[in-house]
Amino acid sequence: MATTVGSLFETSSVTAYVESISGVLEGGRTGSTAVIVGLLFLLSLFFIPIFQAIPAFATTPTLVIVGAMMSQVKEIRWNDLSEAIPAFLTIFMIPLTYSIAEGLAIGFIAYPVVKAFQGKGQEVSLDTWVIAGVFVARFVFMTLRFQ
Template sequence: MGYTWQVALAAVFCSGILFILLSVFKIREWIINSIPMSLRTGISAGIGLFLALIALKNAGIVVDNPATLVSLGHITSLPATLAAVGFFITIALVHRGVKGAVMIAILAVTGLGLIFGDVQWGGIISTPPSIAPTFMQLDFSAVFEIGMISVVFAFLFVDLFDTAGTLVGVAQKADLIGKDGKIPRLNKALLADSTATSVGALLGTSNTTSYVESTAGVAAGGRTGLTAVVVGILFVLALFFSPLAGMIPAYATAGALFYVAILMMSGLVGIDWRDITEAAPVVVTCLLMPFTFSIAEGISLGFIAYAAIKALSGKGRDVSMSVWVMSAIFVIKYIVAA
């Protein structure tokens, strides 16, 4: 769009401030709690399919194809073979109840990559680079132009529903959702997420958001805030061990992501497949997340499908007012975007 990255950082900062306001006034909490239970299962499973696609892409097992959109990659290539080996090791170790199965598999595949010469030794310790070139480099001169306002709201929309989907999926997998269908202390999680976006922009990074890969930590047994604190400390240490951490190839984690995808898909067993008005929106949500490569788009199209199918099936009374409102907003968004 012809703007500098400094202006882009200012747009990220503004979207973070809007996130904070939406969290303080509990609008984000209202949106997340408005998601029907069936769609929550669909979101969790959709994130699983999304992770599976990322894993297959990172391993080179699935590649782009101009004729068919996607196709099978070089299945006998070293990255694809080692990714498959990592997946098999992970499943075998999990079945045997071995603690740290995911990490053992990742390290084993990285070691094999070193042996076969595909991974280059980069050292162990290095000094972290300075953040001075990006620290407080925000430029607000063009943020309030018409074109940039749309960018700010694009950041807002994507981050809002990416986070919503991730929180629902991870909380459901961790069995943290209450009997009333709500996530406990949800507003604190949303405030942490929105504050991180604004602080991240000040430091010089693009939107920060909760990662769907967090489900790997849940699968390993992490279910409390202490898990996140320990991970944060390890990330700080990783700044000094970046050569070592950087040696781990993308295909080494592909098996772990595929394993987590299996866990995320298991929730589909709870869907009432006999009620097509419940099952159809779930499938829409599941499939459109990976195929649009966006959690946010999967959620928004799932909302629209849920409201439309219920209304046309004579079950409009089953749809809450919040779902009607959100569906209308999503429809308007797509019309404006067109």
């Protein structure tokens, strides 16, 4: 539910997941943790004008720190191009777009496309195709919106 509501405010779904995991790791196992975090997020809405004054490039150090925590990259099957190309595009596009969500979106689009070009389209679930289609539609809509 947080992901759905968050998307209305153009936040990444990763944020809701990270907040949830952080609460569980700190010992919050009841619903009260989520309620308190939700209330604090509502309170943070009043600070949006201040946060919007911060230029996008100011978040780059945070993305560099995220990049430094790339221990999972060794798990990628780099010898399988249908896995390596989407992973590379995701990793590469996050700092170029100043957005983790944009990088993930590009990876979600690239994954089924590369699999299909290699004749492995049947390995991709219908859900992944739908998500990729939604991201393509989002990029098209955003492009048309700013013209």
